[in-house]
Amino acid sequence: VNMRVAREADVPVILVADVNRGGALASIVGTLELLGEDRKRVKGLIFNKFQGDVALFQNAVTWIEKKTGIKVLGVMPWLNDIMIDSEDSLSVNWKTRINKNAKLTIGVVQLPFATNLTDLDDFDFEPDVQLVEIDKNSSFDLLNAIIIPSTENPVSDMTYLKESEIARKIIDFSKNGGIIFGIGGGYQIMGETLDYRGFAINDKKTETDGLGIIPVRTVCDGEKDSGKVFGQSVHSQIKNKIPIIGNKLYFDKTELYQKEKDFEPLFEFDGTPDGFANQSIKIAATSIHDIFKNDKFRNFWLNIIRRSKELPELETIDMRASKEKNYDALATKVKENIDIDYVLKNIIKI
CATH class of the missing domain: 3.40.50.300 (P-loop containing nucleotide triphosphate hydrolases)
Known part of the structure; x- marks a missing residue:
């Protein structure tokens, strides 16, 4: 190339x-x-x-x-002690980095069609965080939270999660009060249903049930909507609104499937709601990429995990300064x- x-x-x-x-x-x-x-x-x-x-x-x-x-x-x-952004999802640093001082272990679900894994790069700079990959042989017992990353083929990856029984483990984790965050295709997977008939690929399966953790359904019409977005948090439990900058890249529409009092929009971009979270924000997701590159929101979410472990909250890290160093x-x-x-x-x- x-x-x-x-x-x-x-x-x-x-x-x-x-x-x-x-x-x-x-x-x-x-x-x-x-x-x-x-x-x-x-x-x-x-x-x-x-x-x-x-x-x-x-x-x-x-x-x-x-x-x-x-x-x-x-x-x-x-240079194992120098951390810079990965070039792409094939060379993400957190897959090989071990943080001996970690107090939070966050599992990242391994998906065959995973993409945009650089969404998680900034966790490398958090002093108490260790990211680990989750596959069909992984134990969830020591995980403090789970991230379901984006995928370029949510239907196929949802099928994989079912067949490997990872889906069952994730659902059980959520029922036991576990903290889960979904990004992009991972957000769709957390929903009730995925309908990709408008974006069929090689006559492969284009419909499936999701994990049913968030009451949303995704319908793909094949029309691409992408670009940088600017917005803020709107969830009622985030008392001080957090400015958000991210990137959208999707061919679908994810909407609330049924009204549930426990769930409400997480963000708003240009007047349009995006993502949902329950009242504790332990179950949350968004379609926006680079969400965890927003220092204040990343720290807000990590402090939810820290509180769940009865650990003290930490101050927000200035990622720009850390990267420049x-x-x-x-x-x-x-x-x-x-x-x-x-x-x-x-x-x-x-």
Whole structure:
């Protein structure tokens, strides 16, 4: 993908290899062999995620430079203590990060068609939070809350949850007073019914019952509605309204299925209600992505969990400042380990 962009822009390329996965030398040689005419664009090599004494890796650096005729610009160490946003849902940090100081364990339901897992990235910066993936073999006994993430195929994923019996575990968790939050397709899954007949894909099943945790039903008409939204919390139990910025991306309409006194809208965007929550806000969901990137709301929700464990509430973390600090730390490491002068003078040619 990136090579295509480089070709269109007619710019040089730096090839980066992940040492932690193993086979980095063979990967570089093989990739260069397969690039054909694009090989000439590769002007430098970088080894990433190296653990150990880099001096012991020098023979490998010398060998690959001789083998390929391309300069190794540097070897980046494994930086487990620096947290930055993931590039996409395939490389989310929380799947591999262990917080030894965690007091809150939040389970994220593993879905075959899960998407937008970067919605949860900011939990990495919370000092007392550990996210863990939930699959069919997971025990719910030690979970303090559950998040059902978004999915690009809610009907298929709901079917998977039923067949794997994860659905039953989630329902039991909610009946026992458990805290659950759904995002996007996860919101739909928490509802009574999902009707995707207006957006049929390859004649696959397009209707199913949901978990029935929130009294809503989703009907998909195939009309896309997406973009950044600005709004606020409107739930009566959130005494001080919380400003919300997020992103909507959906082809459907999720509406209240039957009026229940216990549930009311959670947010409002441009005068339109979005999401629902019960009076304790232990059961809540929204169609809006990046909801937990709103510092005040994320902390409000985490404090619900903390209170349920009789833990003291914590103050809101300024995520922007935390991220800037981490990006500065990363920049320092790059300067220490990569030959930036060579990159500027011989590759970018400034």
